Amino acid sequence: METIVILGGGAGGLELATRLGDTLGAGKRARVLLVDRNPGHFWKPLLHTVASGKCDPRVEELSFPAQAMEHDFEFIQGEVLCMDRAHQTITLAPRKHSGSDGVCRTIAYDKLVLALGAVTNFYNVPGAADHALTLDSVDDAETFRRRFIDACIKAGEQKTQVDVVIVGGGATGVELAAELSNSARALAAYRVHTLNPETDIRISVIERGQHLLPQLHPQQANRAARQLRSLGIDVLTGTAVAQVTADAVIDAAGIAHRADLTLWAAGVEAPQLCATFGLAVNNLRQIVVDSSLCSTNDSQIYALGDCASYVCPIKGAAPPRAQVAHQQAMFLADLLSRRSGTPRPDFRYHDYGSLVSLGPQTAVGVLTGAVTGKSIRVGGATASLLYQLLYQKHLLNLHGTARVITQALVDWLRAKIVPPVKLY
Ligand SMILES: Cc1cc2nc3c(=O)[nH]c(=O)nc-3n(C[C@H](O)[C@H](O)[C@H](O)COP(=O)(O)OP(=O)(O)OC[C@H]3O[C@@H](n4cnc5c(N)ncnc54)[C@H](O)[C@@H]3O)c2cc1C
Numbered sequence: 001m002e003t004i005v006i007l008g009g010g011a012g013g014l015e016l017a018t019r020l021g022d023t024l025g026a027g028k029r030a031r032v033l034l035v036d037r038n039p040g041h042f043w044k045p046l047l048h049t050v051a052s053g054k055c056d057p058r059v060e061e062l063s064f065p066a067q068a069m070e071h072d073f074e075f076i077q078g079e080v081l082c083m084d085r086a087h088q089t090i091t092l093a094p095r096k097h098s099g100s101d102g103v104c105r106t107i108a109y110d111k112l113v114l115a116l117g118a119v120t121n122f123y124n125v126p127g128a129a130d131h132a133l134t135l136d137s138v139d140d141a142e143t144f145r146r147r148f149i150d151a152c153i154k155a156g157e158q159k160t161q162v163d164v165v166i167v168g169g170g171a172t173g174v175e176l177a178a179e180l181s182n183s184a185r186a187l188a189a190y191r192v193h194t195l196n197p198e199t200d201i202r203i204s205v206i207e208r209g210q211h212l213l214p215q216l217h218p219q220q221a222n223r224a225a226r227q228l229r230s231l232g233i234d235v236l237t238g239t240a241v242a243q244v245t246a247d248a249v250i251d252a253a254g255i256a257h258r259a260d261l262t263l264w265a266a267g268v269e270a271p272q273l274c275a276t277f278g279l280a281v282n283n284l285r286q287i288v289v290d291s292s293l294c295s296t297n298d299s300q301i302y303a304l305g306d307c308a309s310y311v312c313p314i315k316g317a318a319p320p321r322a323q324v325a326h327q328q329a330m331f332l333a334d335l336l337s338r339r340s341g342t343p344r345p346d347f348r349y350h351d352y353g354s355l356v357s358l359g360p361q362t363a364v365g366v367l368t369g370a371v372t373g374k375s376i377r378v379g380g381a382t383a384s385l386l387y388q389l390l391y392q393k394h395l396l397n398l399h400g401t402a403r404v405i406t407q408a409l410v411d412w413l414r415a416k417i418v419p420p421v422k423l424y
Helices: 013-025 044-052 064-070 138-158 171-189 218-230 272-276 322-337 380-399 401-417
Strands: 002-007 030-036 074-077 080-084 089-092 105-108 111-114 162-167 201-206 234-236 241-244 248-251 256-258 261-264 301-303 353-357 363-368 375-379
Touching: 002 013, 013 030, 013 064, 013 322, 013 380, 030 064, 044 138, 044 171, 044 380, 064 074, 080 272, 111 322, 138 162, 138 171, 138 261, 162 171, 162 256, 171 201, 171 218, 171 353, 218 234, 218 363, 218 375, 322 380, 353 380, 363 380, 375 380, 380 401
Parallel strands: 002 030, 002 111, 030 074, 111 301, 162 201, 162 261, 201 234
Antiparallel strands: 080 089, 089 105, 241 248, 248 256, 353 363, 363 375
């Protein structure tokens, strides 16, 4: 039986493992094996809600072993260290907690799918990697949340202020700023800190471009900027960051923006590991793939999502987004299920638009018709509802309708009895 190994159980990798398990695994047509460094899956687009304390990752996290059992694939937890393409094996770090005698593990594959995601790109800005926090993982988001609460408590005791600087006015930076502003108020209401959230907690978003949210129409970007300003957030566009220090972000004009906490959300690149496989990569270390999402220099290796560089002949490079990872996962689920000898289809990316949350009740974005290709701009409560449905759609792909409805009911009940933000 052929062994298909998927490295990375994120937005794309887990959907692929689930679909292949349901088809090939259940029918004993192939052994499907998922590898991830974590024991559970958390949907990355929700990380800003973990950082703000709105979402408890322990509640939302999906257990890989449970999903594997329910969908006929195998799961191995481990950090991918390297790959031997000549012998078609990958090597995992020793099991955590196995002590000094832990040995590396080797896994053989017939076909390999790389779904390793992305990490923050600091663009070599001096001090950024040393002093700025990131939102690459649940641990990062939890670190930010705890540091924010600590900074607020300390500033309250010392009767000073807290300055948070978010570098990057894309979706991540904008969504985090809006959520954080709401959390600061909620934490004050629960008396976690004694600061006045309107005057003592200053949140700034610094963006190099002339507008926030470059993927949206400038009118919508302005709408987002107005919404952030109405929450008391400083929006600085046309401002490039030249340096980050322990307590400030210094822009290209030499102005220092005081920062107790700096969060870098200005771009992503593929993990360093991707450049070590001997596969063709682009300048962001993304694996270069052809129209079948197959590496251009190894026909047994595929790549999807943020770690892949797929360039559509008409629309150009696919962006690092969850909807790309999802579409590529569904494409590979179909491709890898085909009997050998059947023709390979070409992947086509459909941009269905983009939605950006601006707090609990409002969002902004654009929706693009699948057939007509026409775009309509959406905003307010309607956009907010559509934004929330994106996560439900991801859950639907993983669990099916009955479980998603049950989960939604549980979440609704839970929201009635727990505070709206994590308080410690
Ligand atoms: C805060 C935030 C907000 C976002 N908002 C949106 C949004 O609104 N809409 C949108 O479309 N996109 C959004 N994105 C982007 C979206 O999350 C990514 O495009 C998407 O998650 C990519 O999916 P992926 O499967 O390629 O990788 P990921 O989902 O990142 O998964 C990668 C997996 O690989 C595992 N892994 C990595 N390295 C190793 C290793 N060495 N060994 C073992 N396992 C490893 C990781 O643990 C992880 O589970 C957002 C991203 C962030 C950070």
